[in-house]
Amino acid sequence: MKKLFVLLAVFLLPAFSAAQAVHTTLQQEEALLRDWIKTISSDEFGGRKPMTPYEEKTINYMVDQMKALGLKPAFNGSWFQPFKMIATTCKPVGDKFRVKGKKKTELIHKEDMMVWTARATDKVKLPSAEIVFCGFGIDAPEFNWNDFDGIDVKGKIIIAMVNEPGYYNSSLFRGKNMTYYGRWLYKFEQAKRMGAAGCLVLHNTEAAGYGWHVCVNGHIESNLALYDEDTNNSDALAIKGWLHEKGCRKLFAAAGMDFEAALEAAKKPGFKAFSLNLKCDVDMDVEYNIDQTCNVAGMIEGTDLKDECVVFNAHWDHLGIGLPDDRGDSIYNGASDNASAMAALLFAAKKSFEMPVKPRRTLIFLSASSEESGMFGSQYYCEHPAFPMEKTAACINFESVGPAELTHDISVMGGGACELDNYIVEAAAAQGRYVFFKYDNSDGWFFRSDHFNFVKKGVPALVIENGKDIVDPSRPNKYPYKSIYHRPIDEYHDDWDIEGMIANINLMFSMGIRAANSDKAPRWY
Numbered sequence: 001m002k003k004l005f006v007l008l009a010v011f012l013l014p015a016f017s018a019a020q021a022v023h024t025t026l027q028q029e030e031a032l033l034r035d036w037i038k039t040i041s042s043d044e045f046g047g048r049k050p051m052t053p054y055e056e057k058t059i060n061y062m063v064d065q066m067k068a069l070g071l072k073p074a075f076n077g078s079w080f081q082p083f084k085m086i087a088t089t090c091k092p093v094g095d096k097f098r099v100k101g102k103k104k105t106e107l108i109h110k111e112d113m114m115v116w117t118a119r120a121t122d123k124v125k126l127p128s129a130e131i132v133f134c135g136f137g138i139d140a141p142e143f144n145w146n147d148f149d150g151i152d153v154k155g156k157i158i159i160a161m162v163n164e165p166g167y168y169n170s171s172l173f174r175g176k177n178m179t180y181y182g183r184w185l186y187k188f189e190q191a192k193r194m195g196a197a198g199c200l201v202l203h204n205t206e207a208a209g210y211g212w213h214v215c216v217n218g219h220i221e222s223n224l225a226l227y228d229e230d231t232n233n234s235d236a237l238a239i240k241g242w243l244h245e246k247g248c249r250k251l252f253a254a255a256g257m258d259f260e261a262a263l264e265a266a267k268k269p270g271f272k273a274f275s276l277n278l279k280c281d282v283d284m285d286v287e288y289n290i291d292q293t294c295n296v297a298g299m300i301e302g303t304d305l306k307d308e309c310v311v312f313n314a315h316w317d318h319l320g321i322g323l324p325d326d327r328g329d330s331i332y333n334g335a336s337d338n339a340s341a342m343a344a345l346l347f348a349a350k351k352s353f354e355m356p357v358k359p360r361r362t363l364i365f366l367s368a369s370s371e372e373s374g375m376f377g378s379q380y381y382c383e384h385p386a387f388p389m390e391k392t393a394a395c396i397n398f399e400s401v402g403p404a405e406l407t408h409d410i411s412v413m414g415g416g417a418c419e420l421d422n423y424i425v426e427a428a429a430a431q432g433r434y435v436f437f438k439y440d441n442s443d444g445w446f447f448r449s450d451h452f453n454f455v456k457k458g459v460p461a462l463v464i465e466n467g468k469d470i471v472d473p474s475r476p477n478k479y480p481y482k483s484i485y486h487r488p489i490d491e492y493h494d495d496w497d498i499e500g501m502i503a504n505i506n507l508m509f510s511m512g513i514r515a516a517n518s519d520k521a522p523r524w525y
Protein backbone atom coordinates (compact mmCIF):
# COMPACT_ATOMS: atom_id res chain seq x y z
CA MET A 1 0.00 0.00 0.00
CA LYS A 2 2.79 2.33 0.95
CA LYS A 3 4.64 1.50 -2.24
CA LEU A 4 1.62 2.20 -4.32
CA PHE A 5 1.17 5.56 -2.65
CA VAL A 6 4.74 6.57 -3.44
CA LEU A 7 4.36 5.44 -7.01
CA LEU A 8 1.18 7.38 -7.39
CA ALA A 9 2.73 10.44 -5.87
CA VAL A 10 5.66 10.29 -8.27
CA PHE A 11 3.34 9.73 -11.17
CA LEU A 12 1.04 12.56 -10.19
CA LEU A 13 3.67 15.09 -9.29
CA PRO A 14 4.61 16.41 -12.74
CA ALA A 15 0.98 16.65 -13.83
CA PHE A 16 0.10 18.52 -10.67
CA SER A 17 2.93 21.02 -11.14
CA ALA A 18 1.97 21.67 -14.74
CA ALA A 19 -1.65 22.19 -13.77
CA GLN A 20 -0.57 24.59 -11.05
CA ALA A 21 1.58 26.55 -13.51
CA VAL A 22 -1.31 26.84 -15.99
CA HIS A 23 -3.62 27.83 -13.18
CA THR A 24 -1.26 30.59 -12.05
CA THR A 25 -1.08 31.95 -15.56
CA LEU A 26 -4.86 31.97 -15.84
CA GLN A 27 -5.05 33.75 -12.50
CA GLN A 28 -2.55 36.31 -13.69
CA GLU A 29 -4.43 36.80 -16.93
CA GLU A 30 -7.65 37.19 -15.02
CA ALA A 31 -6.09 39.67 -12.61
CA LEU A 32 -4.70 41.70 -15.50
CA LEU A 33 -8.03 41.82 -17.32
CA ARG A 34 -9.90 42.72 -14.15
CA ASP A 35 -7.45 45.50 -13.42
CA TRP A 36 -7.83 47.04 -16.89
CA ILE A 37 -11.63 46.79 -16.81
CA LYS A 38 -11.84 48.19 -13.28
CA THR A 39 -9.63 51.14 -14.15
CA ILE A 40 -11.21 52.00 -17.50
CA SER A 41 -14.77 51.76 -16.13
CA SER A 42 -14.04 53.69 -12.93
CA ASP A 43 -15.86 56.97 -12.24
CA GLU A 44 -12.55 58.73 -12.86
CA PHE A 45 -13.00 58.08 -16.58
CA GLY A 46 -16.45 59.68 -16.46
CA GLY A 47 -18.11 57.31 -18.89
CA ARG A 48 -15.60 58.12 -21.68
CA LYS A 49 -17.62 60.46 -23.81
CA PRO A 50 -15.69 61.81 -26.82
CA MET A 51 -14.69 65.48 -26.76
CA THR A 52 -15.04 65.80 -23.01
CA PRO A 53 -12.00 66.01 -20.69
CA TYR A 54 -12.47 62.29 -20.21
CA GLU A 55 -11.44 61.62 -23.80
CA GLU A 56 -7.87 62.69 -23.21
CA LYS A 57 -7.67 60.61 -20.07
CA THR A 58 -9.04 57.57 -21.86
CA ILE A 59 -6.94 57.70 -25.02
CA ASN A 60 -3.78 58.52 -23.09
CA TYR A 61 -4.43 55.56 -20.84
CA MET A 62 -4.84 53.27 -23.85
CA VAL A 63 -1.66 54.58 -25.45
CA ASP A 64 0.28 54.19 -22.19
CA GLN A 65 -0.84 50.57 -21.97
CA MET A 66 0.00 49.95 -25.63
CA LYS A 67 3.45 51.46 -25.16
CA ALA A 68 4.05 49.38 -22.06
CA LEU A 69 3.11 46.25 -23.99
CA GLY A 70 5.65 47.13 -26.69
CA LEU A 71 3.39 48.14 -29.58
CA LYS A 72 4.50 50.69 -32.16
CA PRO A 73 2.31 53.64 -33.21
CA ALA A 74 0.14 52.78 -36.24
CA PHE A 75 -0.46 56.17 -37.90
CA ASN A 76 2.84 57.19 -39.53
CA GLY A 77 4.63 57.33 -36.23
CA SER A 78 1.65 58.61 -34.27
CA TRP A 79 -0.66 56.78 -31.89
CA PHE A 80 -3.48 59.18 -32.63
CA GLN A 81 -5.75 59.62 -35.63
CA PRO A 82 -7.56 62.90 -35.05
CA PHE A 83 -10.69 63.82 -36.98
CA LYS A 84 -13.31 66.53 -36.70
CA MET A 85 -16.70 65.95 -35.26
CA ILE A 86 -19.65 68.11 -34.48
CA ALA A 87 -21.55 67.77 -31.23
CA THR A 88 -25.03 69.23 -31.20
CA THR A 89 -27.44 69.61 -28.32
CA CYS A 90 -30.88 70.21 -29.67
CA LYS A 91 -33.98 71.48 -27.97
CA PRO A 92 -37.29 72.02 -29.71
CA VAL A 93 -38.59 75.46 -28.73
CA GLY A 94 -41.13 74.92 -25.94
CA ASP A 95 -40.06 71.29 -25.82
CA LYS A 96 -42.45 70.43 -28.62
CA PHE A 97 -43.26 70.52 -32.32
CA ARG A 98 -46.72 71.84 -33.12
CA VAL A 99 -48.57 69.86 -35.74
CA LYS A 100 -51.69 70.84 -37.68
CA GLY A 101 -53.93 68.54 -39.69
CA LYS A 102 -57.60 67.74 -39.39
CA LYS A 103 -56.90 68.26 -35.72
CA LYS A 104 -54.04 69.89 -33.88
CA THR A 105 -51.51 68.00 -31.87
CA GLU A 106 -48.06 68.33 -30.35
CA LEU A 107 -45.06 66.06 -30.31
CA ILE A 108 -43.43 66.31 -26.90
CA HIS A 109 -39.66 66.24 -26.68
CA LYS A 110 -38.27 63.05 -25.09
CA GLU A 111 -41.75 61.56 -24.65
CA ASP A 112 -43.05 61.40 -28.21
CA MET A 113 -39.84 62.07 -30.08
CA MET A 114 -36.12 62.46 -29.70
CA VAL A 115 -34.71 64.70 -32.41
CA TRP A 116 -31.36 66.19 -33.32
CA THR A 117 -29.35 67.53 -36.24
CA ALA A 118 -25.79 67.29 -37.54
CA ARG A 119 -25.89 70.77 -39.10
CA ALA A 120 -23.58 73.48 -37.83
CA THR A 121 -26.31 76.01 -37.14
CA ASP A 122 -27.92 77.79 -34.16
CA LYS A 123 -31.44 77.04 -35.25
CA VAL A 124 -33.30 74.58 -37.39
CA LYS A 125 -36.57 75.92 -38.74
CA LEU A 126 -38.88 74.01 -41.03
CA PRO A 127 -42.14 75.91 -41.05
CA SER A 128 -45.12 73.77 -42.08
CA ALA A 129 -43.09 70.74 -43.05
CA GLU A 130 -45.13 67.99 -44.65
CA ILE A 131 -44.99 64.55 -42.99
CA VAL A 132 -44.90 61.43 -45.14
CA PHE A 133 -45.37 57.92 -43.78
CA CYS A 134 -42.86 55.84 -45.73
CA GLY A 135 -43.38 52.37 -44.24
CA PHE A 136 -39.89 51.03 -43.63
CA GLY A 137 -38.29 53.78 -45.73
CA ILE A 138 -36.50 51.20 -47.88
CA ASP A 139 -35.50 51.13 -51.52
CA ALA A 140 -34.10 47.63 -52.09
CA PRO A 141 -34.13 46.61 -55.76
CA GLU A 142 -32.69 43.14 -55.00
CA PHE A 143 -35.70 42.42 -52.79
CA ASN A 144 -38.09 44.05 -55.22
CA TRP A 145 -39.10 46.58 -52.58
CA ASN A 146 -39.42 50.36 -52.87
CA ASP A 147 -41.32 52.32 -50.26
CA PHE A 148 -40.59 55.53 -52.17
CA ASP A 149 -42.14 54.44 -55.44
CA GLY A 150 -44.18 57.29 -56.89
CA ILE A 151 -43.71 59.78 -54.06
CA ASP A 152 -41.59 62.89 -53.81
CA VAL A 153 -40.25 63.43 -50.31
CA LYS A 154 -37.97 66.38 -51.11
CA GLY A 155 -37.99 68.89 -48.28
CA LYS A 156 -40.42 66.75 -46.27
CA ILE A 157 -40.15 64.85 -43.01
CA ILE A 158 -40.42 61.13 -43.47
CA ILE A 159 -41.46 58.53 -40.91
CA ALA A 160 -39.71 55.19 -41.37
CA MET A 161 -40.45 52.12 -39.26
CA VAL A 162 -37.47 50.49 -37.61
CA ASN A 163 -36.36 47.07 -38.95
CA GLU A 164 -37.64 45.68 -42.26
CA PRO A 165 -40.45 43.58 -43.79
CA GLY A 166 -38.64 40.25 -43.21
CA TYR A 167 -38.95 40.74 -39.47
CA TYR A 168 -42.70 40.34 -39.80
CA ASN A 169 -42.91 37.94 -42.75
CA SER A 170 -40.22 35.31 -43.19
CA SER A 171 -40.81 35.11 -46.95
CA LEU A 172 -39.69 38.74 -47.39
CA PHE A 173 -36.09 39.96 -47.48
CA ARG A 174 -34.04 37.41 -45.52
CA GLY A 175 -36.66 36.81 -42.87
CA LYS A 176 -35.34 37.54 -39.41
CA ASN A 177 -31.76 37.58 -40.67
CA MET A 178 -31.89 41.37 -40.86
CA THR A 179 -30.19 43.17 -43.72
CA TYR A 180 -28.68 46.64 -43.49
CA TYR A 181 -31.99 48.04 -44.76
CA GLY A 182 -33.44 47.41 -41.31
CA ARG A 183 -30.97 49.70 -39.56
CA TRP A 184 -31.86 53.18 -38.45
CA LEU A 185 -28.61 54.48 -39.97
CA TYR A 186 -29.72 53.20 -43.37
CA LYS A 187 -33.04 55.04 -42.95
CA PHE A 188 -31.19 58.33 -42.37
CA GLU A 189 -28.83 57.70 -45.30
CA GLN A 190 -31.75 56.87 -47.58
CA ALA A 191 -33.80 59.89 -46.44
CA LYS A 192 -30.82 62.09 -47.30
CA ARG A 193 -30.43 60.43 -50.72
CA MET A 194 -34.13 61.10 -51.38
CA GLY A 195 -33.70 64.78 -50.51
CA ALA A 196 -35.93 64.64 -47.42
CA ALA A 197 -35.54 67.42 -44.85
CA GLY A 198 -35.95 65.07 -41.95
CA CYS A 199 -36.31 61.47 -40.94
CA LEU A 200 -37.99 60.08 -37.84
CA VAL A 201 -37.53 56.39 -37.20
CA LEU A 202 -40.62 54.86 -35.65
CA HIS A 203 -39.49 53.01 -32.55
CA ASN A 204 -40.71 49.60 -31.53
CA THR A 205 -39.00 47.87 -28.61
CA GLU A 206 -39.13 44.39 -30.11
CA ALA A 207 -38.24 45.34 -33.66
CA ALA A 208 -35.46 47.70 -32.53
CA GLY A 209 -34.02 45.26 -30.03
CA TYR A 210 -33.89 47.93 -27.32
CA GLY A 211 -36.26 50.13 -25.36
CA TRP A 212 -37.17 53.80 -25.73
CA HIS A 213 -34.73 54.74 -22.94
CA VAL A 214 -31.87 53.84 -25.32
CA CYS A 215 -33.24 56.25 -27.93
CA VAL A 216 -33.50 59.04 -25.34
CA ASN A 217 -30.34 58.45 -23.29
CA GLY A 218 -28.15 58.20 -26.37
CA HIS A 219 -29.21 61.59 -27.78
CA ILE A 220 -30.10 63.83 -24.91
CA GLU A 221 -27.06 66.01 -25.43
CA SER A 222 -23.95 66.25 -27.58
CA ASN A 223 -25.15 64.31 -30.58
CA LEU A 224 -22.11 63.51 -32.59
CA ALA A 225 -21.49 63.33 -36.33
CA LEU A 226 -18.46 63.55 -38.62
CA TYR A 227 -17.88 67.19 -39.54
CA ASP A 228 -17.07 68.22 -43.08
CA GLU A 229 -15.36 71.61 -43.25
CA ASP A 230 -16.18 72.07 -46.94
CA THR A 231 -19.95 71.91 -46.50
CA ASN A 232 -20.27 72.91 -42.85
CA ASN A 233 -22.61 69.87 -42.80
CA SER A 234 -25.29 71.98 -44.51
CA ASP A 235 -26.20 68.97 -46.63
CA ALA A 236 -27.07 66.89 -43.54
CA LEU A 237 -30.71 66.18 -42.71
CA ALA A 238 -32.26 69.17 -40.93
CA ILE A 239 -33.68 66.83 -38.32
CA LYS A 240 -33.26 63.19 -37.61
CA GLY A 241 -34.46 61.21 -34.69
CA TRP A 242 -36.73 58.67 -33.13
CA LEU A 243 -40.49 58.76 -32.94
CA HIS A 244 -42.21 56.94 -30.08
CA GLU A 245 -45.21 54.87 -31.09
CA LYS A 246 -47.49 57.08 -29.00
CA GLY A 247 -46.16 60.14 -30.85
CA CYS A 248 -46.90 58.45 -34.16
CA ARG A 249 -50.41 57.58 -32.96
CA LYS A 250 -50.94 61.29 -32.17
CA LEU A 251 -49.92 62.20 -35.73
CA PHE A 252 -52.27 59.63 -37.27
CA ALA A 253 -55.09 60.80 -35.00
CA ALA A 254 -54.48 64.41 -36.05
CA ALA A 255 -54.53 63.27 -39.67
CA GLY A 256 -57.75 61.33 -39.12
CA MET A 257 -56.02 58.18 -40.36
CA ASP A 258 -55.77 54.64 -39.08
CA PHE A 259 -52.36 53.96 -37.53
CA GLU A 260 -52.76 50.18 -37.19
CA ALA A 261 -53.94 49.83 -40.78
CA ALA A 262 -50.95 51.84 -42.03
CA LEU A 263 -48.51 49.64 -40.11
CA GLU A 264 -50.09 46.49 -41.49
CA ALA A 265 -50.09 47.84 -45.05
CA ALA A 266 -46.43 48.83 -44.74
CA LYS A 267 -45.48 45.22 -43.98
CA LYS A 268 -46.93 43.98 -47.28
CA PRO A 269 -45.40 44.14 -50.75
CA GLY A 270 -46.78 46.90 -52.92
CA PHE A 271 -47.10 49.40 -50.04
CA LYS A 272 -46.92 52.99 -51.17
CA ALA A 273 -45.77 55.88 -49.00
CA PHE A 274 -48.39 58.54 -48.36
CA SER A 275 -48.61 62.03 -46.93
CA LEU A 276 -50.37 62.49 -43.62
CA ASN A 277 -51.42 65.93 -44.84
CA LEU A 278 -50.02 67.42 -41.68
CA LYS A 279 -47.99 70.58 -41.27
CA CYS A 280 -45.30 70.22 -38.70
CA ASP A 281 -43.75 73.36 -37.33
CA VAL A 282 -40.15 72.49 -36.64
CA ASP A 283 -38.42 75.12 -34.55
CA MET A 284 -35.40 73.80 -32.75
CA ASP A 285 -32.57 75.55 -30.94
CA VAL A 286 -29.18 74.05 -31.54
CA GLU A 287 -26.02 74.46 -29.59
CA TYR A 288 -23.08 73.06 -31.45
CA ASN A 289 -19.45 72.58 -30.95
CA ILE A 290 -16.94 71.50 -33.54
CA ASP A 291 -14.11 69.63 -32.02
CA GLN A 292 -11.60 66.96 -32.57
CA THR A 293 -11.63 63.42 -31.36
CA CYS A 294 -9.15 60.64 -31.86
CA ASN A 295 -8.91 57.03 -32.79
CA VAL A 296 -5.84 55.42 -31.26
CA ALA A 297 -3.91 52.49 -32.63
CA GLY A 298 -0.73 50.57 -32.12
CA MET A 299 0.74 47.83 -34.24
CA ILE A 300 2.98 44.81 -34.35
CA GLU A 301 4.79 44.53 -37.64
CA GLY A 302 4.37 41.25 -39.51
CA THR A 303 7.01 39.24 -41.30
CA ASP A 304 6.77 38.04 -44.92
CA LEU A 305 3.25 39.50 -45.40
CA LYS A 306 3.78 42.67 -43.37
CA ASP A 307 2.25 44.93 -46.04
CA GLU A 308 -1.08 43.35 -45.22
CA CYS A 309 -2.81 43.53 -41.86
CA VAL A 310 -5.43 42.21 -39.53
CA VAL A 311 -7.25 44.85 -37.47
CA PHE A 312 -8.28 44.12 -33.89
CA ASN A 313 -10.63 46.80 -32.64
CA ALA A 314 -12.44 47.85 -29.48
CA HIS A 315 -14.17 51.23 -29.37
CA TRP A 316 -13.09 53.30 -26.38
CA ASP A 317 -16.11 55.57 -26.06
CA HIS A 318 -19.25 55.23 -24.03
CA LEU A 319 -22.14 57.54 -23.08
CA GLY A 320 -20.44 59.81 -20.53
CA ILE A 321 -22.45 61.52 -17.83
CA GLY A 322 -26.17 61.79 -18.45
CA LEU A 323 -29.59 61.24 -16.96
CA PRO A 324 -29.35 59.78 -13.46
CA ASP A 325 -30.97 56.42 -12.81
CA ASP A 326 -33.22 55.71 -9.81
CA ARG A 327 -30.13 55.28 -7.64
CA GLY A 328 -29.11 58.83 -8.57
CA ASP A 329 -26.10 57.57 -10.52
CA SER A 330 -25.45 59.61 -13.65
CA ILE A 331 -22.15 58.10 -14.79
CA TYR A 332 -22.51 55.63 -17.60
CA ASN A 333 -19.40 53.64 -16.76
CA GLY A 334 -19.73 51.17 -19.61
CA ALA A 335 -17.82 48.41 -17.86
CA SER A 336 -19.13 45.77 -20.19
CA ASP A 337 -19.65 48.23 -23.06
CA ASN A 338 -16.84 48.66 -23.77
CA ALA A 339 -14.18 48.57 -21.03
CA SER A 340 -14.31 44.77 -21.16
CA ALA A 341 -13.45 44.89 -24.87
CA MET A 342 -10.74 47.54 -24.46
CA ALA A 343 -9.16 45.21 -21.92
CA ALA A 344 -9.56 42.36 -24.41
CA LEU A 345 -7.76 44.43 -27.05
CA LEU A 346 -4.79 45.01 -24.73
CA PHE A 347 -4.89 41.36 -23.74
CA ALA A 348 -4.76 40.31 -27.40
CA ALA A 349 -1.77 42.59 -27.96
CA LYS A 350 -0.01 41.06 -24.97
CA LYS A 351 -0.70 37.54 -26.26
CA SER A 352 0.63 38.49 -29.70
CA PHE A 353 4.02 39.24 -28.18
CA GLU A 354 3.98 35.95 -26.28
CA MET A 355 3.59 33.87 -29.44
CA PRO A 356 6.70 31.84 -30.25
CA VAL A 357 6.49 32.82 -33.94
CA LYS A 358 5.74 36.36 -35.07
CA PRO A 359 2.54 36.83 -37.13
CA ARG A 360 3.03 37.03 -40.91
CA ARG A 361 0.65 39.92 -41.44
CA THR A 362 0.91 43.12 -39.43
CA LEU A 363 -1.47 43.33 -36.48
CA ILE A 364 -3.23 46.65 -35.87
CA PHE A 365 -4.76 47.24 -32.45
CA LEU A 366 -7.31 49.98 -33.00
CA SER A 367 -9.39 51.64 -30.34
CA ALA A 368 -11.92 53.67 -32.29
CA SER A 369 -13.78 56.70 -31.00
CA SER A 370 -17.51 57.45 -31.20
CA GLU A 371 -18.99 54.04 -31.78
CA GLU A 372 -21.97 54.65 -29.54
CA SER A 373 -23.21 57.65 -31.48
CA GLY A 374 -23.03 55.94 -34.88
CA MET A 375 -19.71 54.14 -35.36
CA PHE A 376 -18.01 57.35 -36.56
CA GLY A 377 -14.47 56.54 -35.48
CA SER A 378 -14.38 53.28 -37.38
CA GLN A 379 -16.08 54.98 -40.34
CA TYR A 380 -13.34 57.58 -40.37
CA TYR A 381 -10.69 54.90 -39.94
CA CYS A 382 -12.08 52.90 -42.86
CA GLU A 383 -11.96 56.02 -45.01
CA HIS A 384 -8.41 56.83 -43.83
CA PRO A 385 -6.94 53.46 -42.82
CA ALA A 386 -3.43 52.84 -41.53
CA PHE A 387 -3.23 50.08 -44.14
CA PRO A 388 -5.36 50.13 -47.31
CA MET A 389 -8.69 48.35 -46.94
CA GLU A 390 -7.81 45.94 -49.76
CA LYS A 391 -4.74 44.93 -47.73
CA THR A 392 -6.82 44.41 -44.59
CA ALA A 393 -7.40 40.67 -44.27
CA ALA A 394 -9.93 40.72 -41.44
CA CYS A 395 -11.43 42.82 -38.68
CA ILE A 396 -11.68 41.19 -35.27
CA ASN A 397 -13.94 43.45 -33.26
CA PHE A 398 -14.18 43.10 -29.50
CA GLU A 399 -17.50 44.45 -28.32
CA SER A 400 -18.91 44.08 -24.81
CA VAL A 401 -17.15 40.77 -24.21
CA GLY A 402 -17.75 40.46 -20.49
CA PRO A 403 -18.85 39.31 -18.03
CA ALA A 404 -19.62 35.86 -19.41
CA GLU A 405 -19.95 32.36 -18.07
CA LEU A 406 -17.98 29.58 -19.72
CA THR A 407 -19.95 27.78 -22.41
CA HIS A 408 -19.36 24.67 -24.51
CA ASP A 409 -20.67 26.48 -27.55
CA ILE A 410 -20.09 29.85 -29.15
CA SER A 411 -22.64 31.79 -31.14
CA VAL A 412 -21.48 33.41 -34.38
CA MET A 413 -23.28 35.96 -36.54
CA GLY A 414 -22.36 36.91 -40.06
CA GLY A 415 -21.43 33.35 -40.97
CA GLY A 416 -21.90 31.93 -44.44
CA ALA A 417 -20.16 34.87 -46.10
CA CYS A 418 -16.43 34.27 -45.88
CA GLU A 419 -13.63 31.88 -44.88
CA LEU A 420 -13.46 33.27 -41.35
CA ASP A 421 -16.16 30.61 -40.77
CA ASN A 422 -13.48 27.90 -41.04
CA TYR A 423 -11.09 29.76 -38.77
CA ILE A 424 -13.62 30.17 -35.99
CA VAL A 425 -14.67 26.51 -36.22
CA GLU A 426 -11.00 25.43 -36.01
CA ALA A 427 -10.26 27.82 -33.16
CA ALA A 428 -13.32 26.66 -31.22
CA ALA A 429 -12.46 22.98 -31.80
CA ALA A 430 -8.98 23.66 -30.41
CA GLN A 431 -10.71 24.81 -27.20
CA GLY A 432 -12.99 21.76 -27.21
CA ARG A 433 -15.95 23.98 -28.07
CA TYR A 434 -18.39 24.05 -30.96
CA VAL A 435 -19.83 26.84 -33.08
CA PHE A 436 -23.48 27.67 -33.51
CA PHE A 437 -23.94 29.83 -36.61
CA LYS A 438 -26.86 32.09 -35.92
CA TYR A 439 -28.80 33.27 -38.95
CA ASP A 440 -31.35 35.24 -36.94
CA ASN A 441 -30.21 38.83 -37.04
CA SER A 442 -33.60 40.21 -36.03
CA ASP A 443 -32.10 42.55 -33.45
CA GLY A 444 -29.70 43.84 -36.12
CA TRP A 445 -26.74 43.14 -33.90
CA PHE A 446 -24.50 42.34 -36.87
CA PHE A 447 -24.72 45.97 -37.99
CA ARG A 448 -24.39 47.51 -34.59
CA SER A 449 -20.71 47.77 -34.03
CA ASP A 450 -17.52 48.97 -35.67
CA HIS A 451 -16.74 45.81 -37.64
CA PHE A 452 -19.65 46.68 -39.95
CA ASN A 453 -17.82 49.71 -41.37
CA PHE A 454 -15.09 47.25 -42.36
CA VAL A 455 -17.65 44.85 -43.86
CA LYS A 456 -19.11 47.73 -45.92
CA LYS A 457 -15.59 48.17 -47.36
CA GLY A 458 -15.25 44.46 -48.11
CA VAL A 459 -13.22 43.37 -45.08
CA PRO A 460 -14.38 40.04 -43.56
CA ALA A 461 -15.66 40.09 -39.98
CA LEU A 462 -17.77 37.90 -37.73
CA VAL A 463 -19.63 38.74 -34.55
CA ILE A 464 -19.09 36.40 -31.64
CA GLU A 465 -21.65 36.09 -28.86
CA ASN A 466 -21.55 33.96 -25.79
CA GLY A 467 -23.12 30.51 -26.19
CA LYS A 468 -26.06 29.00 -24.35
CA ASP A 469 -24.60 25.59 -23.49
CA ILE A 470 -23.32 26.63 -20.06
CA VAL A 471 -20.56 24.54 -18.50
CA ASP A 472 -21.70 25.20 -14.92
CA PRO A 473 -25.41 26.09 -14.86
CA SER A 474 -25.32 26.36 -11.06
CA ARG A 475 -23.32 29.55 -11.45
CA PRO A 476 -25.26 31.83 -13.79
CA ASN A 477 -23.94 35.19 -14.97
CA LYS A 478 -25.26 37.74 -12.46
CA TYR A 479 -25.05 40.61 -14.92
CA PRO A 480 -26.84 39.60 -18.12
CA TYR A 481 -26.09 42.03 -20.90
CA LYS A 482 -29.66 43.08 -21.64
CA SER A 483 -30.24 44.15 -18.04
CA ILE A 484 -27.28 46.53 -17.94
CA TYR A 485 -27.11 47.73 -21.56
CA HIS A 486 -26.58 51.50 -21.78
CA ARG A 487 -27.49 52.10 -18.14
CA PRO A 488 -25.41 53.52 -15.28
CA ILE A 489 -25.50 50.04 -13.70
CA ASP A 490 -23.10 48.76 -16.37
CA GLU A 491 -20.37 48.79 -13.73
CA TYR A 492 -17.52 46.47 -12.86
CA HIS A 493 -17.95 44.12 -9.88
CA ASP A 494 -15.41 41.76 -8.39
CA ASP A 495 -17.89 38.94 -8.73
CA TRP A 496 -17.99 39.29 -12.51
CA ASP A 497 -17.67 35.86 -14.06
CA ILE A 498 -14.86 36.29 -16.57
CA GLU A 499 -13.92 32.70 -17.24
CA GLY A 500 -16.12 32.61 -20.32
CA MET A 501 -14.88 36.04 -21.31
CA ILE A 502 -11.26 34.85 -21.35
CA ALA A 503 -12.22 31.80 -23.41
CA ASN A 504 -14.06 33.99 -25.91
CA ILE A 505 -11.21 36.50 -26.18
CA ASN A 506 -8.77 33.65 -26.77
CA LEU A 507 -11.07 32.31 -29.44
CA MET A 508 -11.31 35.63 -31.28
CA PHE A 509 -7.60 36.17 -30.91
CA SER A 510 -6.96 32.74 -32.36
CA MET A 511 -9.28 33.50 -35.30
CA GLY A 512 -7.38 36.73 -35.92
CA ILE A 513 -4.00 35.01 -35.79
CA ARG A 514 -5.22 32.39 -38.29
CA ALA A 515 -6.22 35.26 -40.59
CA ALA A 516 -2.81 36.86 -40.03
CA ASN A 517 -0.90 33.69 -40.86
CA SER A 518 -2.88 32.11 -43.70
CA ASP A 519 -1.22 32.03 -47.13
CA LYS A 520 -4.14 33.89 -48.63
CA ALA A 521 -6.34 36.39 -46.84
CA PRO A 522 -9.74 34.94 -45.94
CA ARG A 523 -11.89 35.05 -49.06
CA TRP A 524 -15.55 35.88 -49.44
CA TYR A 525 -17.68 32.95 -50.63
Ligand SMILES: [Zn+2]
Pocket residue numbers: 315337338371399400449
Ligand atom coordinates in the same frame (compact mmCIF):
# COMPACT_ATOMS: atom_id res chain seq x y z
ZN1 LIG B 1 -20.26 49.01 -27.56
